[in-house]
Amino acid sequence: MVGAGRMGRAVATRLVGEHEVVLVSRRPGRMTDGEGRVLDVGSDPAAASGCAIVLLAVPAPEVAAAAAWIAPHVDRTGLVVNLATELPTADVAVPGIRLVGCKIIGQSTQIERGSPAALIAGSATRTERDLLSSALGRVGVVIDAPEQLAAHVNDLVARRVIAAQLDLAAALDESGAPPQAREAALGNLAVGIWGAVASGNTGPFLTRIVEQLRTPAHSGGPRSHDG
Numbered sequence: 699m700v701g702a703g704r705m706g707r708a709v710a711t712r713l714v715g716e717h718e719v720v721l722v723s724r725r726p727g728r729m730t731d732g733e734g735r736v737l738d739v740g741s742d743p744a745a746a747s748g749c750a751i752v753l754l755a756v757p758a759p760e761v762a763a764a765a766a767w768i769a770p771h772v773d774r775t776g777l778v779v780n781l782a783t784e785l786p787t788a789d790v791a792v793p794g795i796r797l798v799g800c801k802i803i804g805q806s807t808q809i810e811r812g813s814p815a816a817l818i819a820g821s822a823t824r825t826e827r828d829l830l831s832s833a834l835g836r837v838g839v840v841i842d843a844p845e846q847l848a849a850h851v852n853d854l855v856a857r858r859v860i861a862a863q864l865d866l867a868a869a870l871d872e873s874g875a876p877p878q879a880r881e882a883a884l885g886n887l888a889v890g891i892w893g894a895v896a897s898g899n900t901g902p903f904l905t906r907i908v909e910q911l912r913t914p915a916h917s918g919g920p921r922s923h924d925g
């Protein structure tokens with residue numbers, strides 16, 4: 699794993715224990731993963747030697763530099779993986795390595811907690827996807843689809859969810875909710891309701907509201923004769 703930031707830590711949390719994980723970044727140090735284990739982060743790119751898969755968990759503008767940094771040490775059969783959502787893999791040319799895209803539909807904190815992501819690996823061959831599936835199964839399911847799908851879905855979801863959150867925050871302010879109530883509503887209640895509805899684990903209160911909002915009258919569709 700190159701890069702020990704949010705996504706590097708989340709993926710490492712899922713993989714440590716099942717695979718041998720070696721972490722490198724520009725600066726060495728120590729990191730505590732999501733399960734409280736202390737992991738060493740090295741700064742020697744030679745750590746890539748002997749790795750079947752090298753995951754580049756660095757920001758998009760740093761992918762080419764990170765790939766060039768480890769390239770001299772990657773085994774001939776090693777697969778280097780571009781995780782940067784916004785960087786088309788075809789735009790990166792680093793001689794001497796096989797670079798494939800594996801774009802994550804998911805968010806680092808959720809991955810760290812074990813919520814499955816979807817990993818879009820359309821630029822990889824079938825054999826490479828199988829390798830990624832066996833290595834990253836604890837992160838999510840590997841899918842054969844165009845890699846730009848991940849950027850599209852991530853942008854769509856981020857925009858809609860952020861808009862909803864801003865709207866909700868404004869409505870709470872208008873209702874005169876005190877700061878502690880506002881914080882609990884946004885950070886606890888809203889997050890819990892999202893998860894409960896997404897997983898279908900709703901009690902009577904939420905089930906009633908879901909049913910009301912799914913009726914055509916609420917969704918803007920045609921009304922029934924009796925209104």
Ligand SMILES: NC(=O)c1ccc[n+]([C@@H]2O[C@H](COP(=O)([O-])OP(=O)(O)OC[C@H]3O[C@@H](n4cnc5c(N)ncnc54)[C@H](OP(=O)(O)O)[C@@H]3O)[C@@H](O)[C@H]2O)c1
Nearest residue numbers: 701702703704705724755756757758760764782783805806
């Ligand atoms: N966070 C998410 O939920 C999420 C979701 C989907 C996809 N991703 C993808 O995951 C990638 C990483 O995102 P992130 O949120 O983890 O970013 P981040 O928290 O900023 O972490 C980036 C890490 O990369 C290291 N780094 C930067 N440039 C490097 C280089 N040239 N060589 C080696 N290490 C380098 C940084 O360490 P130093 O600066 O100390 O060297 C840092 O540890 C991005 O491409 C993003 O598109 C993230």
